[in-house]
Amino acid sequence: MELIIQRDKEAAALLVARIVANEVRANSRAVLGLATGSTMEAVYRHLVQMHRTSKLSFAKVRTFNLDEYVGLAPEDKNSYRHFMNQHLFQQVNIKLDNTHLPDGCAADLGAECRDYEKRIEKAGGIDLQLLGIGKSGHIGFNEPLSALKSRTREKALAPATIKQNAPFFGGEAKMPRRALTMGVGTILDARRCILLATGETKADIIAQAVEGPITSMVTASALQLHPKATVIVDEAAAAKLKEREYYRWIFTNEPEWEEYR
């Protein structure tokens, strides 16, 4: 795992967007794993900007999102399909047929999850997976105790997640209690993983995920098992990390990061 600290949340989001843009420029048919949540909005804003000003093309890109709420139709403004259409898909030249999210309204949710795994496999697997982190330590909706080998399936949301996301729904009572999510194992199969976390409210959970033990209680910690996982944070989210100076040294000195400095 690598940990990159950026000055502020804007710089952190821009770095993530530049990595995604380079992936797409190197492979026009790239398969991107995408994430939702307020942290990702700035990443998509930068990608839209790059599409408009520097001809970044999504014409052949395929995408698979991490998760979707159970029971929310695509047109529901709180669905992740709506979020993706609004923040990225409708603003770039991607073909909507090439964008995939699990269908939280499917008649048979188990079959939908199995089919989602097959669709990812048929696309050749995920080249680059974007991730946020919830306050419960989740990636996707892999709440505490999710098996580290889990695949796409239905999960009950943890109280911390319901509390964190309820404001978008106008209160906890109106929020779905379940979601479909790629499993931790599905995520670990991606060829590269990039997790973005910003703000002081993420400092504790980032320290646990990065420097703590690998545990199903904090599913983001499973990224420690991944051969190419990068965690990008701003100073606020880095505040509780013990080895901050070492991580800064890596970004300033390693040749791999030269083009991003």
Ligand code: GLP
């Ligand atoms: C939701 C998503 C997660 C995401 C999290 C972060 O819970 N299911 O995949 O990591 O939001 O949210 P935010 O960026 O708003 O903190």
